Amino acid sequence: MEQGAARERATERPSPPFGDAARAETVRAPSVRPGPQHPESLRVPEQARGAEYVRGEHTHGEPAPLGPRTVRRHSVRGQILEALRTALVGGELRPGEVYSAPALAERFGVSATPVREAMQRLAVEGAVEVVPNRGFRVTERTPRELAELAEVRALIEVPVMLRLARTVPAARWAELRPLAEATSTAAARGDRAHYAETDRAFHRAVLSLAGNEQLLAVADDLHRRSQWPLISAPVLRHGVLVADAAEHTALLDALIAQDLTVVQTLVQEHFAGSDC
Numbered sequence: 001m002e003q004g005a006a007r008e009r010a011t012e013r014p015s016p017p018f019g020d021a022a023r024a025e026t027v028r029a030p031s032v033r034p035g036p037q038h039p040e041s042l043r044v045p046e047q048a049r050g051a052e053y054v055r056g057e058h059t060h061g062e063p064a065p066l067g068p069r070t071v072r073r074h075s076v077r078g079q080i081l082e083a084l085r086t087a088l089v090g091g092e093l094r095p096g097e098v099y100s101a102p103a104l105a106e107r108f109g110v111s112a113t114p115v116r117e118a119m120q121r122l123a124v125e126g127a128v129e130v131v132p133n134r135g136f137r138v139t140e141r142t143p144r145e146l147a148e149l150a151e152v153r154a155l156i157e158v159p160v161m162l163r164l165a166r167t168v169p170a171a172r173w174a175e176l177r178p179l180a181e182a183t184s185t186a187a188a189r190g191d192r193a194h195y196a197e198t199d200r201a202f203h204r205a206v207l208s209l210a211g212n213e214q215l216l217a218v219a220d221d222l223h224r225r226s227q228w229p230l231i232s233a234p235v236l237r238h239g240v241l242v243a244d245a246a247e248h249t250a251l252l253d254a255l256i257a258q259d260l261t262v263v264q265t266l267v268q269e270h271f272a273g274s275d276c
Helices: 002-011 076-090 101-108 112-124 143-167 170-174 177-189 192-208 213-225 238-257 260-273
Strands: 128-131 135-138
Touching (some): 076 101, 076 112, 101 112, 112 128, 112 135, 143 213, 143 260, 170 238, 177 192, 177 238, 192 213, 192 238, 238 260
Antiparallel strands (some): 128 135
């Protein structure tokens, strides 16, 4: 794979300068909406930045690229993947629109290779689909698909949580309160992207007590798929996020009390009533 990547880099031509920021540590990416640039920036380690510009996908007439994000991961692909996931959850990458790797790479200040690899990972997750010779189209999620995902998540997680409620000591559940509080903090700010991250972290922590890595992988994949936006999805109301976050604290209380009836009801209602 390293030899293949080297050959690809050898065939790429330098990316056009992106102002002074292209040579600095902080790289600014234009907003997805017309208007002035935002003050945030996308940070990419100096030694990891690509100087190449890969051609291939059609870039004419496509929507404007996503807004800026600050990323601090060591892997360029990992940084781009997280930035793209955040843009998807936040609605900056719009369902039905096609985005090319070279156009996004130019805005991120990296080569198209890590962007393309990140988008291919999102295709595996069902967030985008490959459009030959053009790029990647953001998947158009329907309400029925989200309802089906919620049903499958409930079928998997409810039995596991009921079993854990019978066996896990109260002290272990109490250790998860900071994660539940983090979801409440994100909800109070109305930060849907950060709420999605903290929501997944809370559910992963609960399910990890079952000691089943395969369960964690399947549940996390289903959870992430349920967070991609609907077709023409309206902005999620602030009150809905706050109520959704409050259910995490209520669930911990029920788990500590080993109240199986409440645990089952809360988990089922949490999946049925939330699109996060």
